[in-house]
Amino acid sequence: MAVQNIYILGIESSCDDTAAAVLHNGKILSNVIATQEVHKKYGGVVPELASRAHQQNIVPVIHEALSRAGIKKEDLSAIAFTRGPGLMGSLLVGTSFAKSLSLGLKIPLLEVNHMQAHILAHFIEEEEYNKPEFPFLALTISGGHTQIVKVNDYFKMEVIGETLDDAVGEAFDKSAKILGLPYPGGPLVDKYAQTGNPKAFPFPKPKVDGLNFSFSGLKTSILYFVQKQLKENPKFIEENIEDICASIQHTIIGILMDKLKKAVKQTGIRQIAIGGGVSANSGIRRTLKEAEAKHQWKTFIPKFEYTTDNAAMIAIAGHYKYLSEDFANMGITARARYKF
Template sequence: MSDSIILGIESSCDDTSAAIIKGNCILSNIAANQEIHKEYGGVVPELASRAHQQNIIPVVQKSLTKANIQQNDIAAIGFTRGPGLLGSLLVGTSFAKSLAMSLNVPLIEVNHLQAHILAHFIDDANPEPPTFPFLCLTVSGGHTMIVLVKDYFEMEIIGKSIDDAAGEAFDKIGKIMDLDYPAGPIIDRLSKDGDPNAFTFNKPRLESYDYSFSGIKTSVLYFIQKEVKKNPDFIKENLNDLCASVQKTIIDILMIKLEKTAKDLNIKNVAIAGGVSANSALRKAMQDNEKKFGWNIFIPKFEYTTDNAAMIAMVAKLKFERSEFTDLRTTATSKYDL
C-alpha cells in the first residue's frame, strides 16, 4: 500500500499542475504557467479558470507519460480542495472527481496550506525530513503564517498576517516600482546588486506572533512619491538599492516573529514553505539562524516551494495510507482551515 501510485492535481491559483507519487518518491511533477496575468499586474480569476480548463488534460497526460505509467496504474487521486480562487479550484476538483469515478479509484481532498508544509516529506525535498514537533513559516502570495506542526495532520497556527501576505507585499511594492508581475523573484534578483541598508522602511510593532505587511507597502509608496517629486528618475537610478532595502525589511519582519516563536516555544526544528521560501535572503536568514540559535533548519527544493502537484500528491499518499477518502459530493472551497 505504501508503494501505491497516486495522481495529485493542483489548481488553486494560476498554475495547473499534476504529479505522480509512488511511496514518497515523485515520478513526475508537471506544471503549466499562465503568462497572461503579467499584462494585468496580478492574477485575473476568470482568465485563470479558463486557462486551467485548457491546460489540465495535457498536464495530466504529460505527468503520466513522464512517470511511464498508464491510467489504470493509478490507485487514488488527490486534488486541492482549497483554499484558493474558487473558479480555479472548481476546474481541478471537477476533473479529479470525473477521473476518479471513471477509474473507480478513491478520491482524496487536500488542504493547499497543509500541502506546502508536508512537501518537506517528499523523498528529495530535504536531505532529511523534519522531526515533530517543528515550526514552519509558511509564506506565499496569499498566506503568511507560523505553524506549529505536531504531527502530519495535527497543526496549530501560532501567528498569521492580519492584512497582506508577504508575497502580496512584494508584488504590490513591485507594482509601485513598475516591475512586472510576479515581482517577488524580480526584487530578489535585483537585490543582489543593491545595498540592503540604503533605505529604511517602517516595521510593524505587534505584541503578538501575528504579522502585518500593509505598513511597509504604505511606507515605500510615500517614500517613493516624495523622492520622485524631487527626481523623476529616482526609481530607475536607485532600483537595486530600493529592491535590496525592501527585501531586507520584509525578511526582517518575517524572521523577528519566527525567532520569538521558536524561543518562546523552545523549538529548534524550524522549516520554511510556500512560494516566498524560494527567496534567497530568506534562505540565508534561516542559515544564519541555524548557526546563531542552534536551529535544525529545513529548506525545501525550489520546485516544491511554488504551487505544485507534488506536494498535493504527498498529502494524498499520507491520507491514502490512513484510508481518509472523500466522496463525489465534495465541493471546492475558497476558504479551508488548516
C-alpha cells in the same frame, strides 16, 4: 494496508498554475506544471481567465504526468486534489476533474489543503534531504498567506501566527508595482536586491502583538517614500533600484525573522521548515541558513520546484491520507477559504 505499490496522482489548480504529479511510495515520478502567461499584461491574476486556462490545460498536463511516470491511469491507487484555499473558479476545475477521474477509475479520492501541502512537501522522498521531525515550526509564505504553524503530526497542525492584512508575497509584488516593475514583481525585487545596500533606506517595521504579521503599513510607507523622492528627483527609482529593493527585502525578512525568533522562544521548538512561493526568495533562504548557526536552529528549505504551487506537494499529502484511509466522498466541494 500494503504500501509496496501506491501510485498517487496529485492535481493542483488553486491559482494560475495547472499542475499534475505522480508519486510512487513517496517518491516523485513526474511533476508537470503549465504556467499561464496571459496574466502578465494585467499586472495580476484574473480569476475568470485562470479558470478557463485550467480547463484547457488540465487534460494535457495529467496526460504528460502519467506519460513521464511511465504508468497508465489504471495503475493509479488514488487521486489527490487541492480542495482549497484558492480562487473558486480555478479550484472547481481541479475538483470536478479529480472527482470524475476517481469515479471513472473506481479508486479513492483524497482532498488536500493547499497550505498543509506546502508544509508536507518536506516529506517527499529525496536523496540527501533530511526530513523535519515532529514537532517543528513551519513558516508558510506565499502570495496569499503568511503563517507560522506548529506541526505536531502530518495533519495535526496549529496556526500560531498569521498576517492580519496583506501576505508577504503581496508586500513584495505591491512594492515592485510601486517601483514600476512588471508582474510578478517579487522575483525582480530579489534579483535587484542581490547587488544593493540593504541599509540604504530604512523602512519602519509594524508593531503587531504576538506572532501575527502586518504588511499593509510597510507597503504604504514605501509608497509615500518613493513618491516623496520622485518629486525631488524624477530619476530616483532608476538611479537607486538596487538599493531600494535591497532595503525593502531586508525589512520584510527582518519582520519574518523577528516573529520566528519569538515563536522559537515561546514553543521551545528549534526545527524550522519554510514553504510556499516566497520561500524561493534567495535572501530569506540565506538568512534562515545563517540563523541555523547563529541560533542553533535546524532549518529545512525545500527544493525550488517544491516552493511554488506544484502537484508533487498535493501528491505527498494525498499519500499520507491514503495510508490512513482518510478518503473523501463524491459530495465534496471546493472551498476558496479553507483553514486547517
